Amino acid sequence: MIEEQSLVSALQTPSQKEAAFRTLVSQYKERLYWHIRKIVIDHDDTDDVLQNTFIKIFRSIDNFKAESKLYTWMYRIATNESITFINKKAKRAQISSEEIKEEMISRLESDVHFEGNEAQLKLQKAIATLPQKQQLVFNMKYFEDHTYEELSEILETSVGGLKSSYHIAVKKITAYIKEE
Amino acid sequence: MEDNKEKYQHGFKVPEGYFDSVEDRLFDALDLEELLKETGFEVPEGYFDGLEDKILEKVQDAPQETKVISIFRQKVFWYTASVAASAAIIVMLFFKPAGGEEEMDLNEPTLAEIEAYLDQDPTAIDSYDLAQVLTDEDWEVLETENTYLDEESLEEYILDNIDDPTIFIE
Numbered sequence: 001m002i003e004e005q006s007l008v009s010a011l012q013t014p015s016q017k018e019a020a021f022r023t024l025v026s027q028y029k030e031r032l033y034w035h036i037r038k039i040v041i042d043h044d045d046t047d048d049v050l051q052n053t054f055i056k057i058f059r060s061i062d063n064f065k066a067e068s069k070l071y072t073w074m075y076r077i078a079t080n081e082s083i084t085f086i087n088k089k090a091k092r093a094q095i096s097s098e099e100i101k102e103e104m105i106s107r108l109e110s111d112v113h114f115e116g117n118e119a120q121l122k123l124q125k126a127i128a129t130l131p132q133k134q135q136l137v138f139n140m141k142y143f144e145d146h147t148y149e150e151l152s153e154i155l156e157t158s159v160g161g162l163k164s165s166y167h168i169a170v171k172k173i174t175a176y177i178k179e180e
Numbered sequence: 181m182e183d184n185k186e187k188y189q190h191g192f193k194v195p196e197g198y199f200d201s202v203e204d205r206l207f208d209a210l211d212l213e214e215l216l217k218e219t220g221f222e223v224p225e226g227y228f229d230g231l232e233d234k235i236l237e238k239v240q241d242a243p244q245e246t247k248v249i250s251i252f253r254q255k256v257f258w259y260t261a262s263v264a265a266s267a268a269i270i271v272m273l274f275f276k277p278a279g280g281e282e283e284m285d286l287n288e289p290t291l292a293e294i295e296a297y298l299d300q301d302p303t304a305i306d307s308y309d310l311a312q313v314l315t316d317e318d319w320e321v322l323e324t325e326n327t328y329l330d331e332e333s334l335e336e337y338i339l340d341n342i343d344d345p346t347i348f349i350e
Contacts, residue, residue: 018236021236021239022232022236025231025232025235025236026232029228029231029232029235030228033223033228034219034221037219037221038219038221041221043221043222043223043224047227051234051235051238054235054238054239055235055238055239058239088299091299092299113221113222113223113224114220114221114222115220115221115222116218116219116220116221117220120218120219120220121220124219124220142217143217143219
C-alpha cells in the first residue's frame with residue numbers, strides 16, 4: 001500500500017492527480033463499498049453512493065488538510081453521503097429514515113444480492129431497529145473492526161460517547177434477538 | 181485502600197476483567213460469533229474490476245468545481261445586500277407602473293413543486309457541502325443568532341400578542 005502522505009501530495013499535484021486517484025480508488029473501493037452497503041443496504045444504491053463519494057473526494061482533495069488521516073476523512077465523506085442518500089429516499093417516500101431502513105431490510109429475503117442465512121438476516125433486522133447513530137457505531141465496530149479512536153475521528157464523537165453507543169446497541173440487539 | 185472502601189460500600193464484587201468482555205460474552209450467548217462477522221451481502225460478479233474506469237469517467241464528466249470563496253465572512257456583503265434590498269423595496273413601493281394592478285407575469289411554482297425540485301436537483305446543497313463552505317466562526321454566528329428567547333421576552337410577547345384568556349389560567 002502506497003504511503004498515505006505521498007499519495008495525498010500526488011493527488012494534490014495536477015499532473016499526477018489522475019493516476020494517484022486511480023490508485024486511491026483501487027485501494028479503498030472495497031472497504032468504502034462495504035461501509036456504504038451496510039448503511040444503504042441495496043447494491044445499486046450503494047454503487048451510486050460510492051461513485052458520488054469518490055467524485056466528492058476527487059473534487060475536495062485540494063482542500064484536504066493533513067490534520068486528519070486520509071482514510072478517516074474518506075470514511076466521513078462516505079458516511080455523510082450515505083446518510084444524505086437515505087434521508088432523501090425517506091423524504092421521497094414520506095417516511096422516516098428508520099422506517100425506510102426497516103422497509104429495505106424486509107426486502108432482503110428476496111434480494112438476489114443477499115446470501116445471508118437466517119441468523120444474519122435476523123441480525124440485520126435487529127440493527128435496523130436502532131437509531132441511525134447507533135447503527136453506524138455498531139456496524140463499524142462489529143463488522144469492520146475500527147478502533148474507537150478511528151470512529152471518534154470519522155463520526156466526530158467522543159470515545160466515551162461511542163463506547164456507550166456501542167454498548168447500548170449490543171444490548172438492544174441482544175434483546176431483539178431473544179424476543180424473536 | 182480505594183478497593184476496600186468500594187467493597188465495603190455495597191459489598192458486591194465482580195470477577196477480574198468482567199467489564200472488559202461483557203459484549204463478547206453477550207454475543208457468545210447468542211451464537212453471534214465470528215460466523216456473523218459476515219453480513220450476507222453479495223456483489224454482482226466482477227463488480228469491483230473496472231470500477232476505477234467507471235469512476236474516473238464519471239469524475240471527468242462531472243462539472244468542474246469552481247473555487248469557493250466564503251462570502252458569509254465578509255461584512256461588506258451583508259451591508260451591500262441590505263442596502264440593495266432596501267433600495268429594491270423603495271423602488272417597488274414608490275415607482276409602481278402607471279397601470280397599477282398588473283398581474284405578475286411569473287409562473288409561481290407550488291410548494292410541492294419546489295420540494296420535488298429540491299429533492300431531485302443534483303446540485304442541491306446537502307449538509308456536507310454546507311460544512312465545506314462554512315467555517316467554525318460561521319457556525320458560531322449561526323448558533324448565537326438562533327439562541328432561544330429568554331423567558332421575559334417570551335412572556336412579554338405572549339401578553340402583547342395572544343388574546344386567549346385561558347392561557348393565563350396556567
